Amino acid sequence: MGKRMILLAVSFLLFLSVQNKALAEKKEERNWKDENIYFLMIDRFNNGDKSNDFEADPSDPSAYQGGDFKGIMEKLDYLKTLGVTAIWMTPVVKNEPKGYHGYWTEDFYKTEEHFGTKDELKQLVKEAHDRHIKIILDLVVNHTGYHHPWLQDPSKKNWFHPYMEITNWDDQQNVENGWLAGLPDLNTENPETRKYLLDAAQYWIKETDIDGYRLDTVKHVPKDFWKEFSQKVHETKKDFYLIGEVWHNDPRYIAEYNKAGIQSFVDYPLYNEMVRTFRESGQSLSELQAVWERNKYYYKDPYTLGNFIDNHDNIRFVREALLKQEDPEKRLKLALTYLYTAPGIPILYQGTEHMMDGAQDPDNRRMMDFNQNKKIETFTAKLANLRQKHIALRRGEQQMIIDDGPKAVFKRKYKNETIYIVYNNDKKKHMIKFSGQDLKKHKLVNLLQDEEIKAKDNKVSVEMKGETAQVYILKENKMNLSLYAEIGIGLIFVSLLFLFFKRKKKK
Missing domain, CATH: 2.60.40.1180 (Golgi alpha-mannosidase II)
Incomplete structure (x- = not known):
């Protein structure tokens, strides 16, 4: 009877231990709201191939600096250690001269020769995937470079809107049809133009197996285009991520593009509040919560919005703190803490983890310095990896x-x-x-x-x-059931050994 009771007790405690462990190990299916995104400018990140450095001029901040696909590959382990699970890269397509940033497209189907070949891009995507890192490419469909060959092609006359400056930012038609900063505005209402752009978007997904697009200048393109765009890319790859740049302070305006099929956006209203709150001591944090409450109301899934404190279009956060005569390290640590612990996907712009300074473009696009501030790099990695470890920081209310x-x-x-x-x-x-x-x-x-x-x-x-x-x-404060079970199993095991040897001694 005693042996039977002991066996039953052992079985029960083992069952409890296994069940508790199984529950602890059960993980929910991962999706985009669980990622940590790192945003890098290909030309300004890391130079891995000197052979494509023609026209590069380190003394000219508006010229090519030498960064390329191979350079990114060399730093994938660095990014992995930093807690990065997805990389957003500036456009990879061939640009006209001086288009180091990638936003002056010359050919939608070729890679920029300063960055490397299409095969090198494919290799970069594969090596990132091998490390469980996703790749997001920046895509521009609103405009081309200033001197695109189509401008001289009579058969492509209807591929562009007639030249018109944007003079009234409250007039949506002017915003959509005007030439942003003088860049030729593509006529996406033209079926031929539309098909070309949609085919190009699908082409890069099929060719390279990328995981998402960051969509440039979204508000300058009609919403019906984005509806078809979203449909096409998700037909090509089901879990494809679309994060749009709608540079606007009103979430109601931005959320209209949510209805057009773009699932996520870089959150400019939150960016404005984060910079205002953390660049200077003594500020209240209440507006940060107010932004979250609004986001819950307006967006389909606010947890997929992209949060950022730095990007390539605004002066660096460190400069913001310095202009307020504050300690930039203390201010940056506070901002980074909110970036990685607030609802939404954190987007870390290259160099922020090294406390890089920078004024307006192109000063905010300096070549990456991997040795500038190891202390902040370590702090950033700790926060990023905490977010990966704790689901409440990724999905919690x-x-x-x-x-x-x-x-x-x-x-x-x-x-x-x-x-x-x-x-x-x-x-x-x-x-x-x-x-x-x-x-x-x-x-x-x-x-x-x-x-x-x-x-x-x-x-x-x-x-x-x-x-x-x-x-x-x-x-x-108290021990949990699993610990009790493991202690109980240990005690019973010791007792059984004691009984076994005692019986053996008697025999």
Whole structure:
């Protein structure tokens, strides 16, 4: 009877242990809201092939600098360590002279010779995929370069809108048909032009197996084009990601393109608030939550929006802090913490992880310096990898539970995981106190440094140095069922060994 009871107990405890482990290991299907995107300018990232450096001039910030596909391949392991799971690259297509940035298309079906061959691009995509990194290409369908051959082709006269400057940004027709910065505006209402552009978009997916497009100048192209575009690319590759650039401050305006089939956007309204909030100490964080509340209302899936604090079209965040006479390292750490812990997909612009400075274009597009600031690189990697490890930081609802001037506490919760992010955006040290029923019999474990804070009843007090942020995960004080089961199994195993040897000794 005793042996039977012991065997039953062992079986039951093993069952509990296996079930608990199975539940812990069960992962939800990964999708785009789980990615960490790194945005790089091909010409300004890394020079891996000196043979394509013709016309490169490091002394001229508006000329080619030498970056290429091979250079990116050389740095894939660097990006992997940085916590990057997707790379957005500036356009790869052949550009007219001086088009180092890729936005002056000369040929929609060839790669830019300064960057490398189509085969090298395919190899880059494959090597990225081998490291579980996705590739997003920048795509321009609104315009061509200033001197495109079609402009001299009489048969292509209807492929462009007649020359017209954009003078009224509130007039949608003027925005869509006008020549942005004098660039020839493609007539996507023309069936021939439309088919050509749609075919080219499908071509690069089929040829290279890329995973997404970042769509340039979305608001300058009619919505009915985007509907057909979305349909075509998703026919080509089902889980293809579209993230559009709709440079506008009103989410209602941007969300209209959501209805046109573009699933995500670089979030300019959030960018504006993040820069304003974190470039200068003493600012309230309440507007950041307000943006999130609006995003939930207007967008189909706000968790797929792209969050950023730097890009190639605006002055660098570090410069913003310097203009306010602030400590750029402290300010950048605060901004990066929000970037990686807020709802939405973080987009890190090359060099931000090294605290790169830069004024207006082209100064904000300096050649990447991989050794400039290893300290911030390590900090960025820690945040990025925390986001990958904790699903609440990728999919959790966000609540603002403390909104007290420069002091703030955000709560992210997804199923059984709860994370608190505590901010002191003031120069002075503060004790930040908050409460909640879920804190009872729990502790907060700091994910950025070695620290634990036990709740008293349902309250905690966090001492915060000036201009700092901390990320805490909620943990039970008591041992969980799995640990009990494992201890129980161990004790029973020891008991059985003891009985076995005792019986053997008697024999």
